[in-house]
Amino acid sequence: xxxxxxxxxxxxxxxxxxxxxxxxxxxxxxxxxxxxxxxxxxxxxxxxxxxxxxxxxxxxxxxxxxxxxxxxxxxxxxxxxxxxxxxxxxxxxxxxxxxxxxxxxxxxxxxxxxxxxxxxxxxxxxxxxxxxxxxxxxxxxxxxxxxxxxxxxxxxxxxxxxxxxxxxxxxxxxxxxxxxxxxxxxxxxxxxxxxxxxxxxxxxxxxxxxxxxxxxxxxxxxxxxxxxxxxxxxxxxxxxxxxxxxxxxxxxxxxxxxxxxxxxxxxxxxxxxxxxxxxxxxxxxxxxxxxxxxxxxxxxxxxxxxxxxxxxxxxxxxxxxxxxxxxxxxxxxxxxxxxxxxxxxxxxxxxxxxxxxxxxxxxxxxxxxxxxxxxxxxxxxxxxxxxxxxxxxxxxxxxxxxxxxx
Ligand SMILES: Cc1cc2nc3c(=O)[nH]c(=O)nc-3n(C[C@H](O)[C@H](O)[C@H](O)COP(=O)(O)OP(=O)(O)OC[C@H]3O[C@@H](n4cnc5c(N)ncnc54)[C@H](O)[C@@H]3O)c2cc1C
Numbered sequence: 433x434x435x436x437x438x439x440x441x442x443x444x445x446x447x448x449x450x451x452x453x454x455x456x457x458x459x460x461x462x463x464x465x466x467x468x469x470x471x472x473x474x475x476x477x478x479x480x481x482x483x484x485x486x487x488x489x490x491x492x493x494x495x496x497x498x499x500x501x502x503x504x505x506x507x508x509x510x511x512x513x514x515x516x517x518x519x520x521x522x523x524x525x526x527x528x529x530x531x532x533x534x535x536x537x538x539x540x541x542x543x544x545x546x547x548x549x550x551x552x553x554x555x556x557x558x559x560x561x562x563x564x565x566x567x568x569x570x571x572x573x574x575x576x577x578x579x580x581x582x583x584x585x586x587x588x589x590x591x592x593x594x595x596x597x598x599x600x601x602x603x604x605x606x607x608x609x610x611x612x613x614x615x616x617x618x619x620x621x622x623x624x625x626x627x628x629x630x631x632x633x634x635x636x637x638x639x640x641x642x643x644x645x646x647x648x649x650x651x652x653x654x655x656x657x658x659x660x661x662x663x664x665x666x667x668x669x670x671x672x673x674x675x676x677x678x679x680x681x682x683x684x685x686x687x688x689x690x691x692x693x694x695x696x697x698x699x700x701x702x703x704x705x706x707x708x709x710x711x712x713x714x715x716x717x718x719x720x721x722x723x724x725x726x727x728x729x730x731x732x733x734x735x736x737x738x739x740x741x742x743x744x745x746x747x748x749x750x751x752x753x754x755x756x757x758x759x760x761x762x763x764x765x766x767x768x769x770x771x772x773x774x775x776x777x778x779x780x781x782x783x784x785x786x787x788x789x790x791x792x793x794x795x796x797x798x799x800x801x802x803x804x805x806x807x808x809x810x811x812x813x814x815x816x817x818x819x820x821x822x823x824x825x826x827x828x829x830x831x832x833x834x835x836x837x838x
Pocket of ligand 1: 442454480481483488489491492494516517518519520521522539541542546547548549561562563565566567699700701725728731732755756
């Protein structure tokens with residue numbers, strides 16, 4: 433057994449300030465629910481962040497959502513604005529407001545900025561425990577910023593993973609998924625529709641469909657089929673041309689935070705709206721932009737409460753669970769994927785996708801991702817060390833399979 437020398441295991445699902453990875457749509461949920469929540473409330477409170485964007489779950493959506501919230505605040509005449517959260521949505525909003533002459537304070541619960549981007553140090557290198565890729569690269573404002581700053585980036589070709597399956601050759605996953613998208617009955621709840629489609633397939637096709645759903649949908653959305661909306665099929669995830677930052681997302685985040693008034697270690701508990709303005713934990717302002725992830729919103733008292741239509745829209749969103757392990761070894765013992773990207777199809781699913789960081793960071797390092805109910809299976813009652821070793825074991829099973837293909 434190859435044992436990692438160092439590791440980092442994320443626990444976003446246990447983190448009170450995130451409650452998971454990103455907001456996915458529950459059964460019945462529609463993109464419209466996300467967009468409704470981004471509408472300003474009485475000009476005093478604006479929700480912003482990845483959850484309220486038509487392309488959710490990504491850093492540049494959070495960034496765009498923050499910019500949009502700042503525009504709404506300025507259009508409403510706000511001059512003193514409190515921004516809750518120093519993730520990408522909060523940093524975007526604060527920068528845009530300051531650039532327009534508003535007085536802005538950012539209140540951040542953690543003792544660090546960046547939110548669900550978090551670059552950690554491991555054996556002298558930087559690796560991202562949260563977001564890693566700049567997705568939808570060609571239309572990604574943060575990618576343009578990374579280019580302007582001259583940051584190194586490495587492309588990942590998701591269409592060419594070095595893949596292995598626990599029980600034989602890897603089937604044509606893309607074809608199985610494309611066929612599913614073509615034939616699935618979108619009038620049914622997702623899980624039922626999947627069962628209906630699977631019933632029309634041969635055993636080999638069903639096997640391919642199972643892997644395709646694990647890899648292309650559940651790993652992206654972070655929720656099991658029974659908890660996902662049919663509309664989740666339309667929400668884009670990783671794509672070809674995405675690039676990661678070997679120096680870490682912190683390079684972007686630190687740049688964006690420059691010159692802003694950010695109070696760390698301030699967990700907001702209360703947002704009060706009245707005719708005279710808004711008060712956040714007693715601090716008065718014209719407007720508050722709240723970028724708290726939906727998984728942490730329940731810790732805040734809204735007075736008066738959010739209107740019924742907002743509460744209803746929120747009830748269609750839940751935090752998807754995606755966790756990461758970053759493993760560092762003495763040497764790279766696993767087969768090299770030309771694209772840097774690996775897929776592992778197991779039953780039940782576990783560490784299903786991997787990004788080999790070795791070339792990018794200059795040390796034998798690899799990051800694995802796990803999602804949805806597999807998180808519960810792998811994490812419950814285990815220490816980080818146990819999880820890291822279990823992930824390394826799955827990587828080894830993957831490697832043995834790849835070698836068996838010859
Ligand atoms: C494991 C993982 C992998 C991912 N991979 C990618 C990827 O490769 N590419 C990509 O584009 N996206 C990825 N994402 C998603 C991306 O990280 C998020 O969409 C994005 O960072 C969200 O930004 P945000 O500003 O909306 O929220 P956040 O970054 O969560 O910022 C919200 C801030 O609010 C603070 N906060 C919470 N509660 C309070 C409170 N009560 N008072 C004050 N402050 C509070 C939090 O501490 C946080 O700093 C990934 C996420 C995870 C977890």
